[in-house]
Amino acid sequence: MSARSSLLRDSLIAIAAFLVLAALPYIFPSKGFTDFVVRLAAFGIFATSLNLLVGYSGMESFGHGLYFGLGCYTFALIMQNFAVSIPVAFLLTIFLSILVAVVVGSICVNLSEIYFAFLTLAFQMLLHSLIIAWTPITGGDQGLTGGIPRPPFLGIRLDNYYHLYLFSSGLLVVCLLAMHHIVQSPFGYTLRMIRDNVSRAPFLGINVFRVRLMAYVIAGAFGAVGGIVMSLFVSGAFPDFAYWTISGEAIFMIMLGGLTVFLGPLVGAVMLLLLNDVVTKLTSHYGIVLGGIILLFALGLRKGVLDFVADMWRDRRQATLSAENRSEVAASAKPAVAAGE
Amino acid sequence: MDLSALGSCLISPSCVITQSTSGLIIGLLLFLVAAGVSLIFGVLKVVNFAHGAFYMLGAYFAYSAYQLSGSYLIAVLAGGIGVAIFGVLFERLLISRVYGSPVLMQILVCYAMILILDDVVKIIWGADFLSFGMPPAFQQLPILFAGGVVPVFYLFLIVITLIIAALLGLLITKTRYGKIVRAAAVNPSMVSALGINTGVVYASVFMLGGLLAGLAGGLAAPVRSLTAGMGTSIIIESFIVTVIGGMGSVAGALVGSILIGLVRSFGSIGFPLFTEGLMFVMMAVVLVLKPSGLFGKEGR
Amino acid sequence: MLTIENLSKSFGGVAATNDVSLHFPKGSLSAVIGPNGAGKTTFFNLITGAFRPDKGRILLDGTDIAGLSPPEIVRRGIGRAFQIARIFPTLTVHDAILGAVQAHRHQHTVIGRRFPLPELEDRAAHVMQLAGLTSKAKIVSRNLSHGDQKLLDIALALVLEPQVLLLDEPTAGMGPEERWAMIDTVHRMWELERMTLIFIEHDMSIVFKIAQSVKVLSYGRVLAEGTPDEIRRHPEVIKAYLGDEFEAAHA
Numbered sequence: 001m002s003a004r005s006s007l008l009r010d011s012l013i014a015i016a017a018f019l020v021l022a023a024l025p026y027i028f029p030s031k032g033f034t035d036f037v038v039r040l041a042a043f044g045i046f047a048t049s050l051n052l053l054v055g056y057s058g059m060e061s062f063g064h065g066l067y068f069g070l071g072c073y074t075f076a077l078i079m080q081n082f083a084v085s086i087p088v089a090f091l092l093t094i095f096l097s098i099l100v101a102v103v104v105g106s107i108c109v110n111l112s113e114i115y116f117a118f119l120t121l122a123f124q125m126l127l128h129s130l131i132i133a134w135t136p137i138t139g140g141d142q143g144l145t146g147g148i149p150r151p152p153f154l155g156i157r158l159d160n161y162y163h164l165y166l167f168s169s170g171l172l173v174v175c176l177l178a179m180h181h182i183v184q185s186p187f188g189y190t191l192r193m194i195r196d197n198v199s200r201a202p203f204l205g206i207n208v209f210r211v212r213l214m215a216y217v218i219a220g221a222f223g224a225v226g227g228i229v230m231s232l233f234v235s236g237a238f239p240d241f242a243y244w245t246i247s248g249e250a251i252f253m254i255m256l257g258g259l260t261v262f263l264g265p266l267v268g269a270v271m272l273l274l275l276n277d278v279v280t281k282l283t284s285h286y287g288i289v290l291g292g293i294i295l296l297f298a299l300g301l302r303k304g305v306l307d308f309v310a311d312m313w314r315d316r317r318q319a320t321l322s323a324e325n326r327s328e329v330a331a332s333a334k335p336a337v338a339a340g341e
Numbered sequence: 342m343d344l345s346a347l348g349s350c351l352i353s354p355s356c357v358i359t360q361s362t363s364g365l366i367i368g369l370l371l372f373l374v375a376a377g378v379s380l381i382f383g384v385l386k387v388v389n390f391a392h393g394a395f396y397m398l399g400a401y402f403a404y405s406a407y408q409l410s411g412s413y414l415i416a417v418l419a420g421g422i423g424v425a426i427f428g429v430l431f432e433r434l435l436i437s438r439v440y441g442s443p444v445l446m447q448i449l450v451c452y453a454m455i456l457i458l459d460d461v462v463k464i465i466w467g468a469d470f471l472s473f474g475m476p477p478a479f480q481q482l483p484i485l486f487a488g489g490v491v492p493v494f495y496l497f498l499i500v501i502t503l504i505i506a507a508l509l510g511l512l513i514t515k516t517r518y519g520k521i522v523r524a525a526a527v528n529p530s531m532v533s534a535l536g537i538n539t540g541v542v543y544a545s546v547f548m549l550g551g552l553l554a555g556l557a558g559g560l561a562a563p564v565r566s567l568t569a570g571m572g573t574s575i576i577i578e579s580f581i582v583t584v585i586g587g588m589g590s591v592a593g594a595l596v597g598s599i600l601i602g603l604v605r606s607f608g609s610i611g612f613p614l615f616t617e618g619l620m621f622v623m624m625a626v627v628l629v630l631k632p633s634g635l636f637g638k639e640g641r
Numbered sequence: 642m643l644t645i646e647n648l649s650k651s652f653g654g655v656a657a658t659n660d661v662s663l664h665f666p667k668g669s670l671s672a673v674i675g676p677n678g679a680g681k682t683t684f685f686n687l688i689t690g691a692f693r694p695d696k697g698r699i700l701l702d703g704t705d706i707a708g709l710s711p712p713e714i715v716r717r718g719i720g721r722a723f724q725i726a727r728i729f730p731t732l733t734v735h736d737a738i739l740g741a742v743q744a745h746r747h748q749h750t751v752i753g754r755r756f757p758l759p760e761l762e763d764r765a766a767h768v769m770q771l772a773g774l775t776s777k778a779k780i781v782s783r784n785l786s787h788g789d790q791k792l793l794d795i796a797l798a799l800v801l802e803p804q805v806l807l808l809d810e811p812t813a814g815m816g817p818e819e820r821w822a823m824i825d826t827v828h829r830m831w832e833l834e835r836m837t838l839i840f841i842e843h844d845m846s847i848v849f850k851i852a853q854s855v856k857v858l859s860y861g862r863v864l865a866e867g868t869p870d871e872i873r874r875h876p877e878v879i880k881a882y883l884g885d886e887f888e889a890a891h892a
Contacts, residue, residue, distance in 0.1 A: 107629070251449060291460070295450065
């Protein structure tokens, strides 16, 4: 493929990125910075997982927050109610998310665009209303408070903020590495083909339903990881994490950063979180400001930051390529064709 | 789950009457919103996710008009007409710019609109719950019917929403405008080829949808507490209704809405914690058995 | 070897394919001809599983594949290109062809030491060369000319190494010169890859020049079949289909 992917090379890049992240708190020794990165890890993983669907598969889910909320609540509830270690709770959470994604995905993935968008949203709102209704278990609209225990594992003590920072950064890097590997895999290119021409795909032997379902489940599992990080960060869970606005924010992150470039959603997450912090500091009318910015974006720019960069590069390349191609054709003038006459 | 409670309700006429009327009210108000969503989708192929915010706006407009005039009639009309105008503006200034864009772009515009409207409502009317109060005309003793208690206002709501539904049905099936709207839903290029300005048709559909949602908000105001974000659950339910009834079908929206209303009112007795879940189960069953919806014609 | 037995399909009472029985020996090159509406594309749609036959059997090396889904049929070795090229607009020529063969063999493969898989890359490069698309490998498919899009569509089917390749009017919408270049390419593909090739074609000079066997469909039925020479002389074919056009071309 145009971008070759070797697990070894990608892993080296990931390790380097992790080392840089690990060193950053020594340069910016503020709690504000580490908190920002932990939130970024949650939303970066979440938005990138959504882009597996939106950008790579052409499946425009508007209910991806289902998995963010599910991951957040499941993890927090397991930690609060059962004496298990963090890795066990982590794996159980992912397992449950996969189960839910298989059921919801089976119902939704073959629906047309609009139906898919709204049914996924509807299922997310089902989770939200269950969270609100099941007050004895979930704490209802007050959220799951009281903190979650964080027993140390493998020498990692997540009640220490630097450990949490390292753990979240590590998860961010590992998840992005894994997702990048997935989009470069044969499966990842199969997704692009389905996105580009869903009616042609079956004639290449592609089982559209199964591949889409797989993408949906994988995205759900990674989305839940985002929720787990969030749960660790707030030491609990809140119904807002399952509310539809979470999905809306993730979509806006993708659009803002760029959905045609792998790191676009991460860049979008950085931008939206920064924006979020600045706006909430300046005004209490966050909705109006954010809404206004989204409108400006949707009606004006229409493309994410990295999309612009990628398109510029691509257009120039394509222009050169087709110019070369034309001159080649002209040079060979008439192809040597054995015509029938 | 409390199936015995549901069972004992179902064998008691008074409980059936009470639950049925409240289910009908939920359903019929929902219908006014869902019919707009369905119409707009049918004609413009856009799901107006901001339609729940339209409903909220209708309730708040009605609230202010009621405060100023003291007349419930004026309040409801203010809700309807105010949101109708707002709908036209929304369509012309914003949504019309993203026709033909990816669905996500349209959703993003609606998302932005909801964020803005929810905040605007908080600024103008405050963040606290507002209570409209029962108009004096309806402050009467409830009617007893087969042992069931039916407030007068509930009867009024049922009658008035049924009248609106009937008028809407007549408008769509019997008038020239209805013919144009139905034609535009099937083949927009043909409508413009006939010399009809599709822009005007589109704006008018948004106006109609806005009118219905605004009326619903105004009518519901006395029995609902007003708050920013009150539109969210009704838009989700509207969508479930359109899936069950069939996208673009007004009759389907009516049947689907009443079904949802009854599920909600009876479900709250039998499955208090899973009423919402019940609606989703219904939707999933319809999607699996008849993906185009009970009254839908073609594909999903 | 592909054998069709009593294949039938009707749409709303109109028989689009009516009791068609045909045999395509392994490695043969056959043309399917017939006037517009003769049911040629429907015939392809039935073989590839796009439509479900009402009746009849489709035997690929003796196994009945009628009623299977398109992906299952493709996996058993029947590839197909379309009358109007169906490509993957945002992928480059190289990525589309490589993606096709990867999807065909490893669509569920998520993890591996390195991607793309080297042996598949060789296959893709080989097919690109066969289709004459090597110099255009990095061009995004939607920027290709009409003829190149048709070639890409064929290459997408060919890269899967089909036993049977169905081409629906490979020369549709092309000028005379471009047509012959296309037919040359298709002929070379057949010679080198040795699959059973079946193509639909309107241009009789092309059909008579390259096909080993010609099947004539009319109103969903088999009107005639035989070598080009036999078809050329077949009185019913001349009357029902070729008519004046044929007389004029070969007077």
